[in-house]
Amino acid sequence: MEPALQKRIIPEKLFYKIGEVSEIAHVESYVLRYWESEFPFLKPRKNKAGQRVYTKNNLELILQIKNLLYNEKYTIAGVKEKFKNDSLKKKTVGIETIEEIKKKLKGILKILK
Structure with a gap:
């Protein structure tokens, strides 16, 4: 099984910066930003400095998206449809x-x- 899908130890925090999410999910930061533009349900907040801050829920969505795209070979449109359904x-x-x-x-x- 893909390391990102195993029960990963995710630090208990209110918010995670994009670099932390990138490291936990094993996905580059630019990919995360692209996914934000493609998936309307993935919208991290921004702090006062304008940096993205992700919640644990956002992180779980990212891991699901990664699994669907990379392991189950869904297309971007397929992932959108799955989440919609x-x-x-x-x-x-x-x-x-x-x-x-x-x-x-x-x-x-x-x-x-």
């Missing part, structure tokens, strides 16, 4: 969960009346 599935599951919670709450209200 995964996002839609999560939203659908979220809506179903909300509906289940509503039903349970209505049942509780009936019991309380």
Whole structure:
């Protein structure tokens, strides 16, 4: 398995600079900047000095993107489509969960009346 996909020890920090992310993910900084332009869901914040600061969530996304592109041989368009579909599935599951919670709450209200 690719080293970036194994359970890597990622230092517990609030934010990571681009050099740290590059080192952890084994991806050059210019590749990370390119991915930011291609994947709208990968948008690191910028600090007061204008430097990119990545969250742990950003880092996990980068590792997923790297796996899809380099190991599973997806294209950029394929990665975009996969994340779009995964996002839609999560939203659908979220809506179903909300509906289940509503039903349970209505049942509780009936019991309380």
